[in-house]
Amino acid sequence: MNRLHRILTPLVLLVAIASVAGCGNKPKSVPATETAPAAAPAPVPIAQITATPTLISAGDEVQLSWRTTDATSVSIDGIGDVPTSGVKTVSPSVSTSYHLVAKGGGGTTDASARVTVNAAAVSAPAVVVPTRNLSAEEEFKGSVQDIFFDYDTYDVRADAQAALSRDASYLVSHPAAKIVIGGYCDERGSNEYNLALGQNRADATKKALVTAGVAANRIRVISYGKEKPFCSESTEECWQQNRRGGFTIDK
Amino acid sequence: MKAYSRISLLTALALVSFLVPKLNAQDWVRTGTNLGNDRIRIAAADVKPVGDDPQTPALKTAFDFTLYGDLAGAGIFDLVSKSLAPQAAPGSPQEIILPQWSAAPCNAAMVAFGALSVAKGRLVVYGWLDDARNTENPQVLGKQYNEEASLDAARTIAHRFADEIILRLGGGINGIAETKIYFVSSRSGTKEIWAMDYDGQNQHAVTHLGTISMSPRISPDNTRIAFASLGGDGWAIRMYSLEIGRLVSFPAGVAGGLNQSPAWSADEKKIAFASSRSGGSEIWAADANGTNLRQLTNFAGPDSSPTWNPRTNTQLAWVSGRTGLPQIYTMDEDGASVQRLTDSGYAISPSWSPSGLFLTFSWNRKYGPGAPGGQDIYVMDISSKRWLQLTHDAGSNDFPSWAPDTRHIVFERTIGKRTDLWSMLADGTEQHQLTQTGNNFMPNWSWK
Structure with missing residues (x-):
């Protein structure tokens, strides 16, 4: 029960990505989690934005990926109004913080992702991981990325390998963390078959992490099938967001 | 284009079929009960x-x-x-x-x-x-x-x-007016198991677990409901006694990971279900008291949604993704004699007819990215693999369940964001919406 509740609790999402010294646009913290959704009629929106990669050279492309729930309007500074969930490729010429604001009936939530652009490779600043204000869970959320799947398959895609290696190295360097991998599916097809498919996705994600050196006994898997969608629109973007192996800390 | 399809249902179910691809109106196939005999x-x-x-x-x-x-x-x-x-x-x-x-x-x-x-x-x-x-x-x-x-x-x-x-x-076949339909409804905020009369009257909640409960299957004697429910350790098969009004033990269904889609044999002795306890999602069976567990399938790819042949209680149909998209298969209860019934598309949620001759299931014959196919209810004659489409051009349809008279089918239909339960005759006619409140899923028609 506790675990379920925790999953439902709004993800207090700060910077997904390491910010660099000099970053003036520090993300604000989200309204407190005490106002849990069960009591409030209109839940506070939940928002998350990530940039991949976070360190580029000028002219390189960065993929921004964001997701929100309970939001009616979503905008990103410098981009404008965007769908409630989506993916966009940008090519910033200078270091940029992408600041997302999600407004909904329950209030406003924001989230940021920082992209650092190197003027020249030689002057690349050391990347500092700011741990001071981040709880273990926030750091986990910011460091461990979900793995996305093609429709009706449970093979780890080639383009998920980079995220998987980062996830694995984070877990290897945090040997105390135990995790749950949730297997998720899009809304198409049956609840029952999607539970089975979600199980295979979660299993495949676990297997990849174990292969990368993470101890199997630190990982539990639970299939959620299409029962707990992140995004509820009937679009390919949204379906892709939902077809994933998602990570949470196993408390 | 094999749009011309026929199926011979019971001797009581004959059919008239039309063909012509592209033209949906003429793609429809009609059957009727007692054709040749006036109603x-x-x-x-x-x-x-x-x-x-x-x-x-x-x-x-x-x-x-x-x-x-x-x-x-x-x-x-x-x-x-x-x-x-x-x-x-x-x-x-x-x-x-x-x-x-x-x-x-x-x-x-x-x-x-x-x-x-x-x-x-x-x-x-x-x-x-x-x-x-x-x-x-x-x-x-x-x-x-x-x-x-x-x-x-x-x-x-x-x-x-x-x-x-x-x-x-009606030819000595019992009527269904006293039967019940068990289903899942989220109208209270969480997915719980509900029950109603066969005509949609008298809807009431059975469980109040506050988590996600799915796939209710009523026992043949109407005393217990097997279903799947999400707990902290994953999905478990739970057993609810309607006689004493609470959950009772079903040890085989609690293993952590995924345990779901239970199915009673008609003799009430066995329950088949999908479980991940050996890795992946495979079909398992246990005695109805939750002991004597055995594994029936062992093949890569998701397996789920078993249903017993109610005439023999030794054969099952189920859904397997072993070749990619899910298809309907049959096998003996020892895992032998595997046969694939559907040849393409996305086929799920089989329910075996009380007569033993037919399966009804949900099928999207043109499934894929960008494909316009619909998820519709079909009936297949198992021996000939001939099939008949029952729903057309109306939402996305899933979880058909036979009534004990083999004349009726209840199913879920999603139109936009709303999902409700409908019943129809096994030829696709007389479609009636049974639920109007909240979202309602996964109906299971009682055995008597």
């Missing part, structure tokens, strides 16, 4: 209210409405419209004037009629069925019912009387 034309007279108890009018209305609905939906009658029936409401065999009913415009071959009274809190109903053309010796059926007076009792008595008529005139 029996029957009239249901309003019951005659007797006495002046204030409850009488409401109970009479409920009785008339329920009996008419039961006979209209039975699938074997040509029911006389109320507007064509004689004005008089005969309350006894002495009062009925049969020539009024057998003559035009009524033209009834059979007439159901009766009297209803309330006295001292008891509801008493006399019901008769007369052969309108046999004036010498017309009575086919005479019944008396006596229950504590309530709207539920009026409906229940009407269902019992309807089932007597259907049994007598």
Whole structure:
């Protein structure tokens, strides 16, 4: 029960990505989690934005990926109004913080992702991981990325390998963390078959992490099938967001 | 383009098929019950209210409405419209004037009629069925019912009387008017197990677990519901006793990970389900008390949604993704004799007909990115693999479940963001929406 509740609790999402010294646009913290959704009629929106990669050279492309729930309007500074969930490729010429604001009936939530652009490779600043204000869970959320799947398959895609290696190295360097991998599916097809498919996705994600050196006994898997969608629109973007192996800390 | 498809259903189910690809209207295939035999034309007279108890009018209305609905939906009658029936409401065999009913415009071959009274809190109903053309010796059926007076009792008595008529005139197959449908509803905020009468009346929650519960399957004796429920350690098969009103033990269903989509054998001795306990999602079976666990499938790819052949209780159909998109397969209960039934698309949620001859399932024959295919309900004749499409151009349809008479199917239909339960005849006609509140899923028709 506790675990379920925790999953439902709004993800207090700060910077997904390491910010660099000099970053003036520090993300604000989200309204407190005490106002849990069960009591409030209109839940506070939940928002998350990530940039991949976070360190580029000028002219390189960065993929921004964001997701929100309970939001009616979503905008990103410098981009404008965007769908409630989506993916966009940008090519910033200078270091940029992408600041997302999600407004909904329950209030406003924001989230940021920082992209650092190197003027020249030689002057690349050391990347500092700011741990001071981040709880273990926030750091986990910011460091461990979900793995996305093609429709009706449970093979780890080639383009998920980079995220998987980062996830694995984070877990290897945090040997105390135990995790749950949730297997998720899009809304198409049956609840029952999607539970089975979600199980295979979660299993495949676990297997990849174990292969990368993470101890199997630190990982539990639970299939959620299409029962707990992140995004509820009937679009390919949204379906892709939902077809994933998602990570949470196993408390 | 193999749009020309035929299926021979029961001897009682014949068919007429049209072909021509592209033109949806002509792609439809029609079957009917008792084709070649005219449906029996029957009239249901309003019951005659007797006495002046204030409850009488409401109970009479409920009785008339329920009996008419039961006979209209039975699938074997040509029911006389109320507007064509004689004005008089005969309350006894002495009062009925049969020539009024057998003559035009009524033209009834059979007439159901009766009297209803309330006295001292008891509801008493006399019901008769007369052969309108046999004036010498017309009575086919005479019944008396006596229950504590309530709207539920009026409906229940009407269902019992309807089932007597259907049994007598429907080739010896029991009617379904007293059956129940178990389902999942999220109308309380979480997905719980609910129950209702077969006609959508009397909807009520069975579980109040506050998590996600799915896939209810009622036991053949109507005493227990097996279902899947999400807990902290994943999905477990849970067992709810309707007799004592609480969960009872089912040890085989609790293993952590994924345990879901339970299925009772018709002899009540076995439950098959999908479990990830050996990795992946495979089909397992256990005795109904939750012991004697054994694994039936062992193949890469997701497996789920088993259903037993209710005639043999030794064969199952299920869904497997072993070749990619999910398809329907059958196997013996030792895992041998695997046969694939569907040849393409996305096929899920099989339910084995009580007759043992057919599967109904949900199928998207043109599934894929960008494909316009619909998820529709189909019936397949297992021996020939010939199939028949039952739903067309109406939402996304899933989880068909046979009624015990093999004449009816209940299923879920999603249109936009709303999902509701519908019932229909096994030829796709007479589709009726059963739920109107909240979202409702995964219906399971009781065995009797």
